[in-house]
Structures are given as structure tokens and as C-alpha cells.
Amino acid sequence: MATYFADPYSLCQRGGNENRNGAIRRHLPKSTRIDPSMAADVQAIVDETDNRPMRVLGYRTPAEAFTDELLELTNEQGCCTSK
Template identity: 75%
Template sequence: MATYFADPYSSWQRGGNENRNGMIRRHPPKRTPVAPSMAREPQETIDETDNRPMRVLG
């Protein structure tokens, strides 16, 4: 897996990352207990985030 680290104090390199993190944070509310029966929910979040069209990519 390719890993990318932004340079310190280079906010323009983190814009897409912060946007994606914000989309992921909308799904489970804070302090939600994680139970084995919730195994499907993270995959749904991942699928929705990965399949969302991005303006940058056309």
C-alpha cells in the first residue's frame, strides 16, 4: 500500500485528506460502542466514501 505523508506546515498537501476524513466522521457518532454485530457498517462507510465522485478526478 502506498503511504503519503504531507510536509509540516504545508496545508495545501492535506486538503483532500481532511475532506475525506470529514466524510468518514459523519457516519458513526462519537463514543459509539463497537459490537461484533456492527461489522457490516464500516464496510458500508468505506464503499460509500470510495465510490463517491471527486471533482478533482473529473
């Protein structure tokens, strides 16, 4: 499998990562202290960012893309069979 590592301090090579960080920073600025009492709020932010449609996935959410991939693999290999 080909693996790609971004150069240190090269933000332009990590576009997806920086995009996700920006989405989180809208809710939690850098100086925000995260306390255990904020667990529900943090989970809501995680759910929102994880369920956002992405252009690279054809405007599907990551969960939808994962489900489609599982269905495709199941159809190729047959459901619940051992070889």
C-alpha cells in the same frame, strides 16, 4: 517519481485526506467505539466514500477512473500479450 510529504500538523496541505475523514466522521463521530458486530455498517460507509464522485477525477468515482486507466493501458499495450 516525484513524492510529496505534508509538513507535520499542516492540515491545509492534506486536503483530500481531511475531506475523506470528514465524510467518515459524519457516520462515525470521534468518540464512536467500533465493535466487530458493526462490520456491515463500516463496510457500507467504506463503499459510500469509495464510490463518491471526485472533482479531481472529472466527477468520476475512483473505480471508474481506475477502469478507464486500465482500458487505456490495455489499448496501448495490446490485450493479454507477453513481450
